[in-house]
Amino acid sequence: MKFQQLQQQFVAYLREPDKNERPVNVEQERLDVYRELLFNNVSGFVCAAFPVLKSLYSEQAWQQRLQLFFAKYRCDNPFFLSIAQSFLDFLQHQYQLQPDDPVFMLELAHYEWLELDLATRKAQAWVAITDLKQQALQLSELSSVQAYQYQVQQICTEFQPTEPQASFLLIYRDPHDEVKFIALNQLTTLLLQLLEQQPGLSFAALIELVSPYVPQLDYAQLSAGAEALLTDFVQKGIVHAFQAG
Template identity: 30%
Template sequence: MRASQDDFAAHIRDPERHPAPAGIDPRRMQVYRDLFFNNVSRLLAGNFPVIRRVYGSRWPALVRDFYRGHGCRTPLFPELPREFLRWLEDSGGREPWLPELAHYEWVELALQVSEARADDVPHDRLDVPRMDVAAALLAGRPLLSPLAWPLAYAWPVHRIGPDFLPEEPPASPTLVLLHRGADGGVRFHAPNPLAWRLLQRLDEAPSLSGRAQLEALADEAGAAPDDAFIARGLDMLRNWHRDGIVPGVRR
């Protein structure tokens, strides 16, 4: 029985190299082949719509290569997009921007299904009436929400499509912030380099107060940590607090 199952699975994945198991009607076998492959193709097309449009008529061949050659690490069907991303990262030999584009398309799903919660890290929400939120953000240790992900890509993944296929990465990386709001929706933001670095610092140096973070940021940027710089940084922290990206300060 096990041998028959292995033969069946091998044929479904790679019918050109593995003959159909004996004793099965060829028409029924064709139904199985089409059903399995089309289900995988539709699922991946739904999660990677830009890649699907870029590849056009070549899409089935790309899916077939994955379907035939990748050994999945999980039996869970919803994890298939992550497996496709792993395969693109590991197999190489295609457009150099393809793995980053795939990650950019996959990460929205990853954040949507993430089981992380802002309350995973003990913090004060700063929602007490008449609280001086600005003072608390400067004196306390601002918390970057576990549902806010700053990302950097070498390629302009937000612009790639059938009409724009870059040949060389730009001089500056593409900086992105993904955030899942209280309504469950995932939003994409395009922070400037200084804001993106501050977001990154909140996670890298969680022991620093908001003021210390801004002073360190100024030092990195070669700027004076004067009142004007602190005020601009505080505006960012307050806006992020309003949007839930910085839900409060660590306890």
């Protein structure tokens, strides 16, 4: 048997020993130890990244899902943090939902992954805003605006919703490197989404884009409300001056 074939057989057995033949001339005990080390390493990062999701399953049910992921995981990125992204991708694109999976499973997994992503994301130095109405604006790279069907920020073993209830959130990393969230109304969500999608908007341009969605507010009312909101977000480091490139 060629080395490449032996290598493929070895990897296939480590992924799914119940479905693949044991490589020849390799002791069973050595295979078991090696597989256990690899599996525990990968599953340890998944458990650390998705603690709330893990807490909603029995140990046996959670291990079953980890085994399914381990069998599919290709480890094409050298960074350990990418394991969480791979697990989320697995749930979104390869995993078949089971009857005992909560209806909010995918949204909760995304929310927990986003918390980790923001906690470890690198951002360039930013320029503070000195004149909100004159400088071009952008949302911080350490912030993300999200709309979920379920209130993922409240889910725990004691609170597991079965019916959708929309949740609009700003998830961000504060100056002390703590990841936090702010519950938003639809208007504030729209305002921040525009800044996120179109960095470099001026205050006047932002108001002009938002205005058609709130015809009940005149320009002065909308401008005053947006100014108060954005001033608060500037103080929190969530909105800052636009930097090209």
